[in-house]
Amino acid sequence: MRFIFIIMALLAFALPAQAALFSTIDSRGDKISAELKGNNSYHAYLARDLTSIASSEYDEGDASAARVFINKAEAEAAKARGTK
Amino acid sequence: MMKRIAIAALAVVSLSACARLNMDSSQLDSARKAVADAKAAGAERCAPKLQAEAVSSLYWAAHEVTEFGVHPDETASLIKTAQDNANAARRACMAKPAMKEVIKLKDVYFAHASAKLSHTSDATLTRAVALLKRRANIDVEIAAYTDSNGSDAYNLALSDRRAASVRDYLVSHGINASRLTSKGYGKMHPVATNATKEGRAKNRRVALRVMN
Numbered sequence: 001m002r003f004i005f006i007i008m009a010l011l012a013f014a015l016p017a018q019a020a021l022f023s024t025i026d027s028r029g030d031k032i033s034a035e036l037k038g039n040n041s042y043h044a045y046l047a048r049d050l051t052s053i054a055s056s057e058y059d060e061g062d063a064s065a066a067r068v069f070i071n072k073a074e075a076e077a078a079k080a081r082g083t084k
Numbered sequence: 085m086m087k088r089i090a091i092a093a094l095a096v097v098s099l100s101a102c103a104r105l106n107m108d109s110s111q112l113d114s115a116r117k118a119v120a121d122a123k124a125a126g127a128e129r130c131a132p133k134l135q136a137e138a139v140s141s142l143y144w145a146a147h148e149v150t151e152f153g154v155h156p157d158e159t160a161s162l163i164k165t166a167q168d169n170a171n172a173a174r175r176a177c178m179a180k181p182a183m184k185e186v187i188k189l190k191d192v193y194f195a196h197a198s199a200k201l202s203h204t205s206d207a208t209l210t211r212a213v214a215l216l217k218r219r220a221n222i223d224v225e226i227a228a229y230t231d232s233n234g235s236d237a238y239n240l241a242l243s244d245r246r247a248a249s250v251r252d253y254l255v256s257h258g259i260n261a262s263r264l265t266s267k268g269y270g271k272m273h274p275v276a277t278n279a280t281k282e283g284r285a286k287n288r289r290v291a292l293r294v295m296n
Contacts, residue, residue: 041132045135049136
């Protein structure tokens with residue numbers, strides 16, 4: 001019983017952070033780049049820089065850091081859409 | 085045994101979600117201040133690329149400091165990049181006051197190679213006076229431009245005199261001098277080709293740049 005509880009608890013904590021597992025860092029980065037093409041606002045530059053950092057972290061094997069940065073990049077991209 | 089493996093595997097999955105940024109680290113104090121100062125100077129608007137590079141470097145450094153000395157050189161380099169870019173962004177904004185709007189003044193003409201306003205400019209300048217009286221809260225820079233004929237120095241000096249001439253006109257028609265600055269940009273920032281007569285005529289122009 002305790003084992004099942006521990007498993008469920010760990011899964012509950014882990015799942016939100018792993019939610020984007022099925023969408024790769026690269027594909028999310030490509031989507032941001034495509035959406036922001038021609039947008040030279042501050043938020044667009046920041047989104048692109050954060051995407052690049054996410055890729056670097058991913059290439060260095062730090063997938064969790066990559067996800068943190070790609071999430072931030074997507075948040076900045078959302079702000080940039082209104083500032084073209 | 086299976087139970088331990090399962091728990092260990094799930095623990096790894098859980099911990100992999102723990103990457104974070106420590107924006108409050110004292111190591112980042114100087115870079116954080118530089119970024120904040122640049123933002124206060126309007127860097128997001130007047131130097132967006134530099135400011136974005138500063139902020140992204142700061143975020144990256146904020147991640148690296150959570151790894152407790154794993155990449156000390158990289159962290160120091162990111163902090164320096166953040167600080168340098170933020171300072172450059174702030175300087176760029178100070179050198180170039182943020183400009184909010186450009187009011188083109190069509191049909192402002194001068195005598196050839198001179199700053200003497202032609203009478204055909206009167207209608208446009210009368211409208212400019214009315215506009216500045218109506219919008220009494222704006223300060224403007226009168227910007228004058230030339231075509232590309234002649235040397236850089238000549239065009240810069242001529243456009244400077246022409247901008248000052250328009251300023252004098254506006255002041256003499258009741259606009260407070262403290263609201264007006266004038267600047268000649270010479271052949272910079274052409275709006276049309278200088279290869280044709282029509283293009284050169286478009287490039288010889290005067291505009292009001294709203295600065296506040």
